[in-house]
Amino acid sequence: MRRALLLVVSVVATLVLPLLAPGSAVTASASTGRPADVAAQTVTVRYGPYTIPGAAFGKPGDLPTFGAAPKPCAACDIVGEKPDLVYADGTSANMDTGPMLHHFVIGNNSAHDLVCPADPDRLWASGNERTDKELPEGYGVPVHVTDNWGIITELMNYSSAPKTVYVSIDYRIVPAGSTTPVRSIWMDAGGCLTSDYAIPAGKSVHSWGWTSTVSGRLVFANGHQHDGGVHVSLTDDGATVCDSNAEYTEMGGMSTIMSMGVCTGDPLATVHAGDRLAVNSYYDSPTAQLNVMGIIHAYIAL
Numbered sequence: 275m276r277r278a279l280l281l282v283v284s285v286v287a288t289l290v291l292p293l294l295a296p297g298s299a300v301t302a303s304a305s306t307g308r309p310a311d312v313a314a315q316t317v318t319v320r321y322g323p324y325t326i327p328g329a330a331f332g333k334p335g336d337l338p339t340f341g342a343a344p345k346p347c348a349a350c351d352i353v354g355e356k357p358d359l360v361y362a363d364g365t366s367a368n369m370d371t372g373p374m375l376h377h378f379v380i381g382n383n384s385a386h387d388l389v390c391p392a393d394p395d396r397l398w399a400s401g402n403e404r405t406d407k408e409l410p411e412g413y414g415v416p417v418h419v420t421d422n423w424g425i426i427t428e429l430m431n432y433s434s435a436p437k438t439v440y441v442s443i444d445y446r447i448v449p450a451g452s453t454t455p456v457r458s459i460w461m462d463a464g465g466c467l468t469s470d471y472a473i474p475a476g477k478s479v480h481s482w483g484w485t486s487t488v489s490g491r492l493v494f495a496n497g498h499q500h501d502g503g504v505h506v507s508l509t510d511d512g513a514t515v516c517d518s519n520a521e522y523t524e525m526g527g528m529s530t531i532m533s534m535g536v537c538t539g540d541p542l543a544t545v546h547a548g549d550r551l552a553v554n555s556y557y558d559s560p561t562a563q564l565n566v567m568g569i570i571h572a573y574i575a576l
Contacts, residue, residue: 322440335431351414354446369526372433390466414453463568491541502559
């Protein structure tokens with residue numbers, strides 16, 4: 275996941291703009307219920323189209339991609355984000371008709387990740403759980419004119435027929451500078467080199483830690499795991515800050531994660547430079563797996 279996003283830094287200007295230009299679209303809708311002086315507007319951005327090959331030989335079709343990512347504004351504060359995978363007509367595409375949003379990550383190539391500084395600043399991400407992120411009132415992710423966004427995706431298809439889909443994201447935005455800015459904290463059980471790691475059959479836990487270089491107020495966190503995941507937690511010096519539980523449903527004849535828990539607070543926790551943050555990913559898998567993930571994505575006001 276991470277290495278592909280880094281690649282965007284050097285190739286996005288020449289390779290991916292022609293790919294995304296025909297289908298990417300930005301549309302705006304009416305304001306939400308925030309106070310009039312900072313009324314939020316929903317802006318929908320579609321990334322794609324992506325045509326996922328059909329399943330064959332007992333395996334789903336797989337389409338990994340990377341490219342440029344249009345922003346919802348030139349300069350604004352993003353106070354919420356809701357992702358989906360959709361067909362051209364806007365209806366949701368999910369495993370009951372074949373497609374699966376294995377994951378996407380949108381990063382700002384103009385800034386560095388707080389936890390892994392060699393990486394871009396990872397702003398938004400989800401798997402097929404399609405987590406709706408709503409920051410507490412008064413907080414927002416700032417977008418600057420100079421920001422250069424990139425997106426990586428991995429899409430799967432359990433139907434034998436190819437499927438053409440879009441990653442569609444509803445961004446809720448307010449005027450630039452009208453919120454307290456937050457930064458992304460990406461805590462990955464795979465560490466700073468890769469998001470994937472292997473697990474045995476049965477119960478397991480895999481942890482990875484980072485000594486915080488910043489002080490601030492954590493206000494939001496959510497988890498991401500693959501099927502077989504039970505929950506993933508974030509701890510600060512051993513104290514639990516967020517425990518994100520995986521909820522399952524039956525879809526396409528399979529038991530699959532439908533949602534991951536979110537944690538919000540003002541603050542959720544106060545972090546000090548020197549604190550030891552850890553992500554702890556718990557699985558109970560019927561079989562051994564080579565490439566699972568355990569991620570907590572949090573936002574901190576510095």
